[in-house]
Amino acid sequence: MALLSPWFLLGLLAVAGPLVAHLRRLNVQKRVAFSAVDLLEARPPRSARRSWEDVALLAARIAVLGLLSLAFARPYLPVATGGAGAAGELRRLVVLLDTSASMRRGKTFEEARGLAIERVARAEAPTALELRTFDRSVRTVLPFAQWQRTPEAERGTLFKGAITAIEPGWSVARLDEALRALAEQHNAEAAGGYTEVMVVSDFQEGSSLTGLQGYEWPQRFGVTLCKVGPQQQPAGVTLRWLPPDLDTAPSDAPCRVQVVASADFQAETVKLLVEGSRPSAVSFPVVAGKSKVASFPQEAVHARVRAEGFDDIAAATWVARVPQRRALVAVAVANADASGKRLQFWDHRSRKFVGSISPNASGKPPAEDKTASAYFVRSALGALGEARVESADAATLPPGRDAEVALWVVCSKTDPALEERIRNSVEGGATALVLLAGEADAPSLSALSGIPIGAKEKALESFVVLGAIAREHPLFAPFQAPQFSDFTAIRFWKYRALELPGESGAQVLARFEGGDPALVEVRRGEGRVLAWASDWRPADGQWVLSSRCVPFLAACVELAGGGRRQLLTGTPGESFPLPPGSTGVRNDGGGLVPVSGGAVVLDQPGVYPIEPGGGIVVVNIAPEEASAASLPEGKLEALGVPVNKQAVSEKPGASGLVSAEALALGELESRQGAWRFVLAAVLGLLVVETLWAARITQKRKGIA
């Protein structure tokens, strides 16, 4: 048992108090010259019993003081790390090399490699040696088996070759996971032998240590700390990109970079260089030890911002503009005064129509037909936000923006060119809602959906209502509440009976009460084509005037990814899930990093455009890894890591993370919880002593 604060044992001197009092009381026996001693009964005094009671009370009080001192001294059971290297026993040495981003600073990693080689060369020849690296994950570079297979004379060369090939990465250091993994391996493989883990790292303060809290370390497992890198944090700045809020920020939102100046930063301004297709520079005032946010317009889609004059990895960050989203609703209507078709675009993000294109390029806005379905569709879209219709010529909305269209509303028969645009957009993830105004629209529907769908005008004597609805479909998600789930009040006077081919993959989402499909979904590519068997004119039915129409349109937009994020941010080594339909991301060299399992793993900082779609993945160094400060002394010991002190002392120039004083500073909760039990024993003993003393006193008073 070791003591965290052994000087508290000086409190044992307090034991002298009751001891002296007891001895003095023993000597203070009264002497009385009495005249009638012969009348006194020579009864043997109870001194024997009394002294026994007094001695027991004295012992209890001494025990209380002693235990109190012991509790304050905070005893703990040190993990047995000794015994390493006993003759004939299995002794394993694991060199755990830090390859996190912080090791890229200056020549830190070269120093780490050299130190590891030196320490292994100086170390007593182990039974087995393993070389591992750790950052976000642990990798085995030189396994035990390979070391043991290699002739002893070649092992040094083998180790040097293996460690020389290692390069530092960009990800965070998860020291806790690395040590725990080695501890688990020790439990599984050590077979009673001793395992020494030589951690070569800069022990940067951002290293993850939370997993070490309360961990039960195995016996005969020790950790040697070999610190490399600068002993003091250099003066400098740390840049960190603050991603915009995708829900609110416009695409031209300014770039925001957090600039943190170290406490000993001397300059008053820092020059931020924007590197990329449109380089620029921004001077920004900073205050030592303070954090401020620099905001400046960003012209390039993505860029690298770094602080001039600082080569530190933390003094740079990658930034990107808000990516475009599928935020348009295109309404294709028949032009009343032309043979072509006209498109109107509704910007879902800005809640307004942003333009229209007219294939015949007449240049004049079409006359508004307030009985056509397009009018009501536009009205319904306007109900989503600001109901304002803007007209423009074709040049205002180039066909290149088709990728931004989330929903195509086809209100009439389309021409082949428009059909191809819609089809391509649907395969990229958009949704096409085809409103069948008559049997003549069926070919367009078939062309868009890719399956032959026939339509036949249905003659109705009266009206019909929607009978069966696939309520579990996302389109009907807004109507899950009971007050919205009733569709029986919506009457239809006209509709077209759709003839769906068998095994076509089309899914009927709603049927009229007669059983004819009312809404059919056909998946195509990443998108879908929705066929509505009725026109949205009031003459055909009440649907477009009902309260269900607007939420239905909104659901169509959301279903097409209109609100989905396409800006992904993270740190090197993370796995980034890409949107459906993405093939991968483009790296700096233009190469495609293919998607695997719906995600990509990116190891280096940078901006990676998502292919296709225009989304962006921004990878930056983790903020915790950007700090150059080291872990506080004794931090690992405070967390209970069985650190070998002697090995650290052998390293010349090492900062010495371990010191006896450091033990007192930390809270060794995992190892020194014994003081609680000691304190409980003290309390119990005090209670017993008090009751006992009261009983004795009462008894003696009674006798008196």
Place this chain on the structure above:
Amino acid sequence: MSEGWFQRLFGPRTVSPADALRKGSWNAPGGPGAEIVPWMDVPTLMAIGSLELRVRRLVEGLSRGIHRSVRRGYSTEFTEYRPYTPGDDLRHMDWRRLARTDRPFVRQYEEESEWGCLVVMDLSASMGFGSLSHSKADYGRTLAGTLGTFLHGQGDPVGLLRFADELGDIVPVRRLARQLSRWWPLLAAPPAGDGTGLGKAMEGALRLLKRPGLVAVVSDLLTPPGSWAEPLRLLRAARHEVVVFEVLDPQELEFRYEGDTRFEHMESPLRLDLDAAQVRESYLQRLGAHREACAALCESEGVPLLSARTDLPLEPLLRSAFSEIARLRPHAGGGRKGGN
């Protein structure tokens, strides 16, 4: 003669102290004893270092209630007249002279015989015990000195016998004017000895007193009653009157000691390590039995036993003593005419 005339002539009618002494009514409720107020409290009295001075103060205090008429004996031999003073016994009033001169006089008589008084003073080591500012010996010395002074003042021949384990110095019974001056050095001797030779002291008193007299024993009686029972019987057989003053300290009577105590006997090497609280009850029982035995012995011999507790004033005790002495005096009417 009306009551007003009588009172105007003789003052308020009170009982004469001498009468009270003779009648033994000092301690009677409502009697003269009820008016006794100690002249000094015990600590103040004992603070007077000189025994002679202490005794004198005590006697002066006692004299406030005891008039000069009692200083002389009463006998059939007329000696002179003296003016009446309030408190004089009216039986000795000379009524004829009163009729002739209209002034009251009382007759004084020559004592018919001497009644020697021997004070036997215990100065054994146990008398040196005292839990107060004074010891039992101090208290006993004062008591003995006061007795001697008072009796000597009455004209009785007085003597002193000091003893411890053995007989000590003796002042023979005389009626000399400077008789008392020989007492003080003897009484001032410190307590000593390895025991209480009360029996030997009584035997010595028996030898000293040639004629029937009074033996006043001042002792703590912390010796077995059997050791002095026979000498007491012999004294009584020789027609001596005996008064025993049992001088005890309140600590001896109450035993208020606490805790572990080593008790060292003052008259022997006996040492006892005891829990005082533990032995208190048995001690008090034994002490009570011892005192009862002493009292039974004295009662069987017709000897008054007066308890003298050293924390109580001496005046009541002395008045009781005088009452007893007056009762025992052979010619006082109340005295016994013979031994029992």
